[in-house]
Amino acid sequence: MTSARPAGGASGANDTADDGSVVDRARPADRAWLAHAVRLIEADLQRSADTHLLRFPMPSGLAGAGIDLYLKDESTHVTGSLKHRLARSLFLYALCNGALTERTTVIESSSGSTAVSEAYFARMIGLPFVAVMPAGTSPEKVALIQAQGGRCHLVDDPAAIYAESRRLAAECGGHYMDQFTYAERATDWRGNNNIAESIFAQLALERHPIPDWVVVGAGTGGTSATIGRYVRYRGYPTRLCVADPEGSAFFPGWRDGDPTRTGTPSRIEGIGRPRVEPSFIGPVVDRMQRVPDAASVGMMRELESILGRRVGPSTGTSMWACFGLIGEMRDAGVGGSIVTLLCDSGDRYAETYFDDGWVAAQGWDLAPYRAAVREFIAIGAWTGSAG
Template identity: 50%
Template sequence: MGHRVNRELRLLDEEAAERRSDPVRLHRFPLPEDWGITLYLLDETANPTGSLKHRVARALFRHAIRCGRIGSGTLVIEATGGNAAVSQAYFARLLGLPFVAVMPRKSSPEKIERIERYGGTAYLVHPPLAIYSEARKLADEQDGHYMDYLTHGASAVAAGAADDDIGRVLFERLTVEGVPMPRWVVVGAGSGTTATTIGRYIRRHGLSTGLAVVDPENSAYFPGWVLASDEYSTGMPSRIEGIGRPRIEPSFTPDLVDLVIPVADAASLAAMRFLYDTTGLRGGGSTGTNLWGAFLLIAKMRREGHRGTVATLICDDGDLYRASYYDDAWLRGKGFDLAPNLERLREFMVTGELAG
């Protein structure tokens, strides 16, 4: 048993070491120099599975192995068809374990293909919210392990290694690049793991940096934070993949958050497109949400006469959304008109003014 556990943990350590050999990229967004404000984006798309969920998945496997929940041949199960499932399928294949993603029946073929690319299997169910109960049921029936990243993500990262901690990765990269300590870090919340991990790092090191969480439409984090209620629920799914939840998930720790900013979905997608048009960097919708929130804070800093640095994340690779967020016909079919918000962003770059 000990030999097997050591081997599996060694494989995870070796995978993390391979990532360290290719330093995380940090991009500076081209704001006007006379503003005295800099904006940096930590690029998580270089991870093998193309998103920041790669780190969380590695931490979840480390934790489950150490706790004896995953053994030789254990069926690993997750309830999502998003980046979290793709990353877990990658690590399951690395460790020689079967993996099943329990997904809504209407999931796109592209999502299913991404999971199958790493040897995983898609188990489709209806209605969509049944994925969680079906994942638990499948784990019970097959003597498998339901990873449940929505519940265990933050605790797994806290118990994991330095490479799994996005807070440490972000601040160490800023230091290496000689970037001043940011006044704000802006992140979205899906499971809440990223926000909690970064918030813990800020508090643990006594930093003066504020943590702002951006929240898309239909998500519970903004209203729950305003009402100081961890029971708040919208009952509706987010249209921005990777962030937004109909309920506040256990991995989210509101006490670590200084500000929650609601962002309209059309604004998120406009900012995503604006990033590409301005820099050639192609992120997903959640990256656009981050960027819009960062721009709002920068406008506020200018109104108040402050200078300094804001940092955020490129969460996943925009190539994953060529047939959706980057497809004008798809956007029209979903009722999105990005033109007004794109014009607001162009004006922001001239005037420094942007209202929420």
């Protein structure tokens, strides 16, 4: 019997025994590069502090209600958004599954924030990065991707980004990261610095350390999958609410139990999809709420004066759902806490969602939604529409 080549020997990619019974694909040089790449990514995490959990200033009209609202500020990651966590997990997953070598071009379908973060990690380990994205992606996000060393490949039809990403990867011998498929499996939902573990640790000394609700949007579906699984794994009674924009396929797909449902491209950047993505795990979601696009944008505009800073539109979507939950808890005489995410900074949207002309061109009337937010802040009464 012929034995395999000893460890540490020559590194031919296809070393075969004389009788054809052994094929050795070991490449020590590749394994050395892999170990170095993983170390670089882990060192980056070691240098990073956790993101803050901010207390929202509740209206005086709710002073005796015993309800607290928190925002997990993901905008403070080095790449500026919640997607930094996902990008790190996707790179580690791809590296340790053997999908990336030092000669691989990384391809991703992204409307912006994931691409910014993936470009950062690709440059960190010395790989070229191409983001395939809808042509309508905000100029600010395109600039951010390019600033991280990435290249943007724009397509007119948002539904074509998946096929175009696969085509480009095949053409150049690259790897399509496919965040929409792998988000839920690349992140370890049991722990390992995932966002759910971080939220519960930071709430430990609060008066309601186990939140009644966590509210998130869904883009890949990976964040809701992580949080929903984590609370079940830990045995917490916390419920998960997913706030979804107009036209997105997630809401009707979840409501009807039909993952084949389709929708329209979302106008709220970063969340909502025209199809139910593979990473969206419906059974771990306790409630879904469709939020009007004008409500999301009206909320994000009002939050600027409340928080003293600008937030992105997906934060507006989730906060609209949070205010509704607070209203329900107040009416039921139930105290407790709610947590949502401050996904990214509004500075990325200065020429879009914060531009009055651009908003008018979308046909959005923000006035009634902004009025509802102002009334809530003034007296603690929520009269906003559920959408």
